[in-house]
Amino acid sequence: MPVAEETKGLSRVKELYQDRPQRVKELKGEGRKVIGYLCIYPVVEMMTALDLVPYRLFGDMREPITKADACLPPMVCPFLRSSLDLALKDKYPFLDGMVMAHICDVGERMAHIWRTYVDYPYFYFMDVPHTTHKSALDMFKEEIKGFQKSLESFTGKEISAEKLKQAIRVHNDQRALVRELYDLRKTDPPLITGTEVLQVMVALAGIPVGEGNELLRDVINEIKQREEKSPKQAARLLVWGSVIDDVSLIEIIENAGANVVMDDICVGTRSHWSEVELTPDPLDGIAYRYLVGIKCPRTFREAALDPKGKNYMADLENRFGYLKDYVRGWNVNGVILQSVRYCDTHGYEVPAVRDYLNSLGLPSVYLEHDYSQSSLAPLRTRIEAFLEVLG
């Protein structure tokens, strides 16, 4: 009997958040193949179309890194180190395969280390261009085609265009439902806390998309009928930056007296905001969504040259304009920029994104941490000071 019938809505979300592998282990027991992936660039639609279960891997900031020390040094992204550490500790015995992509340079290196030290029946490394040039888009489409062929060879099945379109539709449904969920944060006070939303997003990343959609519908209905609302706070914050897969930081912010009403992180809007357009050749829509639609600092994008040359503000608008929509739509009055230490793609971005937020008249604070529980506690004082500034 599926566990989904026993608990529903936010209770089910909490179960899945606290024990992520629970559901995929059941599915594995039923004969389904589970494919792990890291970050948001591996194309989940392909896996869904072949009836595989995509399972997004995270780290664990509560687990000390011990095994990964031997092959990935302390001066690189602690999130990636933690993810690899869990694999080396055999925390994913249910995986039938792994897909990794050139998400960032350390991510690329780590993919090869992972492949060397952990043996899976299936492994694929997907190259992802760094620009959104037309030729990069064409190349990326071919790369996705290569990924498709490799999955087909692994499963012994072919993906028909119709199957792929169906997978695209069901993933787009999930993206629409996530946006609907986020709409519930527009009210003042928001109907759902930032902590709860993050739990939902983490839960979704570990179950098949169809189940995720059902779960989202239940959560949305439950929230809409909720009588007890979040406390109204003066600060309505957007949290920007590198991956957050544990609620601790959001809890610290909310317990300090703020509502986290919006995010720009990859377990949030970055992973679910943009949809795949159903193009005649579905691969065109997929390539565009993953390379251009996902707004992550790992991809270079710049404004077109105007006749007078390059314009910094136009460049910022092109790179961060979507943040203005978030700020206005969710009535944000402050931004917390956060990143795990040693994340180059986010580190270089910080002064520019602050310039953009300043141009919108929005105060911001930048916080760095080393992806451990102990590194978050000292941030509380800085968050409280920031909230005082906001009034």
Next chain:
Amino acid sequence: MVQEKKRAINRLQTMRPIRAEIDETYKANVEASKAGNPIAWAMLTIWLGDAIFHAMDIGATYPESYGAVCAASGAAQSYLDRSDEEGFPTHMCGYARNCIGYAARMMKDCGGEIPPEAPMGGMPKPAVLLSRGMSCDAGFKWFQALARYMDTPMWTLEMPIPGVKEGLSEEVRERNVAFMTKELRDFVSFMESVFGRKMDWDKLSQTVQDLEAIGRVWYETSELRKAIPCPMHSRDFWTCMSGPSTPTGDLKKKLKLYQDLYEEVKDRVENKVSAVVQEKYRVGFTELPPWHSLKLFDTLAERGWNFVVETWGYHPAVPIDLTGVNDPLERLARISYSGLTTSCFQGAAQAGEYMGFLGYPNLKYAEEYKLDGFFLHPLLSCRAASAHLWYVQDRLMQKLKVPSLMVEGDIVDVRMFDLADALKKAEAFEEIMDHYKEVRKKEGMEW
């Protein structure tokens, strides 16, 4: 009369005019800029952008190399501090922080003019920025960040890097070469539009031919270093490497200088002349050296350490057959993709090494250059250059019983490197190299 102490590293005489020629480039760019000619700031792109700049008569200067100049001359610290003040995280690439600090100083304090304290004549304000989509995220994020200080048009060149297994197929190779060629063509159009001048395709073909000739002789010189004793120390390699990797100026003159270098190294091989007084340990160096503390190598040379090979990526591309490839852009793409990036993939796949050109070549070098050990230098501010070194250390030991000494440091920031500690560790490491020489012998290995 005080007798001059004999230096432990036997430096090559032909290296000196090469260094002078490289240094001259900085002055030439400053003069060109003063005369109103455009100057590019370029990331190292293994000839891709360089050939195009050369053919379009646009002088290129390389902020990565200039970072090394600032570090070696002691000028870097104030630029690093300035980058910190500008709000960039302190753990970012030392070269990038040096350049960002330099750009902030030039644009905010000096009205776009070269800061007076800048070493080697400085880098003039660029008319175009060329970044790259390979090697490191800083390769494009750093120049993107410069937009805060200068409204300079920027292009990012793509260079695909597939996984070892995925990259073996001909289909993937041809697709990626076509992609790079198209990218280069688009870059040419971009340059034509920014500068309002047309590409001289004949000149580009000649430039590519010259670069190939320099690359071949530089490759052959590197091959000579397999000799025992090794005739050319890493210090000479690093001094000369930016000639072929940042090809500016008179390429015919450069070719002659590198031919002279080859002849001197060959002569040393024939006469069994070592690069150190007495070669006791043959050591590979992985990643860039601590430019601010090169004394390290002199001290180790006194102990008989000969550094005989360095990181694959700084070496010339393996020559490939380009018969029938007439398009100069396609030639560049093939050299960069097939010669440098993926030429080791076949061997890597056979050996079950998936780290590609960052990992497998170290194993290959250990065997081919008969190495006693590796000096691995993780750069605390450079993830791209360091993330794989722990893995490399493990693979060298597991597969070949070649030990590695890991000494953390930085290419620019002297505060991150402890010379005294490095030397102490190196001394102790000699016993380890001696021990594993015996182990290899017992296991029937060749060296």
